Amino acid sequence: MKNKNSSISIKVLVLLLFVATSLNLEASNLKTVNDDSKTYIKIWVDGMACPFCAYGLEKKIKKIDSSGDFFVEINEGYISFSVKSDKIPSEEDLKKTVKEAGFFARKIETSDKPFKPIINE
């Protein structure tokens, strides 16, 4: 009887270990997914008065580490792009980048969802 109880205890222990290991793996996977997730940045840019001029800004933004999904809404006066969530530039750096391209960053927003459906990416 004692041996039977002991055997059951071992089985329960093994089961718990298996569940715990699985949960841990699941958590690790989630962490990996989070590391690869994107943050979307929207910058309201003053002075963007001609589409031809915005190309310099695009080139500057594309130099930002992990940036992608870039687009310009010239008539609305903003640009948007994505970066890896663990590589979000500071607001100060973003303003500096826009200034170096010859424009003025009036307002910066971030989101975990795209600001606009991206069609041509």
Place this chain on the structure above:
Amino acid sequence: MNRLIISGIISVFWVTSMFAQGPPIFTETPILLGLDGGGIRTFGRFISKENATIYVQPIGIPYNIGSKTQIGTVLRFINKNPNGILAQSGIGDLIFFAKRQLFQKDGKGKTFRLIAKLDQVLPTAKTNTTPSIGSNSWQSQLSLVAGYVTLKYGLYGQVGYNVTTNNLPDNIIYNLGFVYPLLPQKYPPNQLNMNIGINGNFFTDINSNTILASGGIQWITSKTVLFETGLQIPIVEEVPDVQKTNYVLSFGTRILIF
């Protein structure tokens, strides 16, 4: 023949206006954007005069130093074909230029900017032919360029003074340009722009004034390629009839490479 040299002086400064980084075609722009590096630009000009035809084909290489300063150089191939005399061709005087932004005020979809621009012409071209390809004159021009640009239109102005040597007349330049986009603005660009304006030259030493009315069209095909063409006709030209300009036909491309 002196008139051909003066035409050369005028063409130097019309040619340097090709460094506008977008509209307008015949007036300088104060917007130092769109390059952020280097590109190659061409802006061929066919000048029909009563006593000659002149063709100028420049290649310009501008370079941005930061967002407020630009330097560059212009190489030009020139062909002068006077009536009754053998045509002459060659590389024209070398031009260096520098632009520095002095003022910038931005808003949503609009900007006002003011720059100072210095053009320096070096008399490097040959002058031992008739007509001469080079001006044989050091020329320095300092000008102010202002522009108010919105998504709906662009208004540009330039005024400058050109100092010359070797008994060539100094001149004041004054240009006005208006640009109107014919298609909705979008990015990447695919745009047609209508350009109208005037281009004036007043030669101070001889009290001679020339004003050309300008019209043209630009086709911006992508982020990096632009085609443009335009026609200029004189509306004021205080020169002897035989030296008068019939028209100036221009065509060119601007291609950003880097």
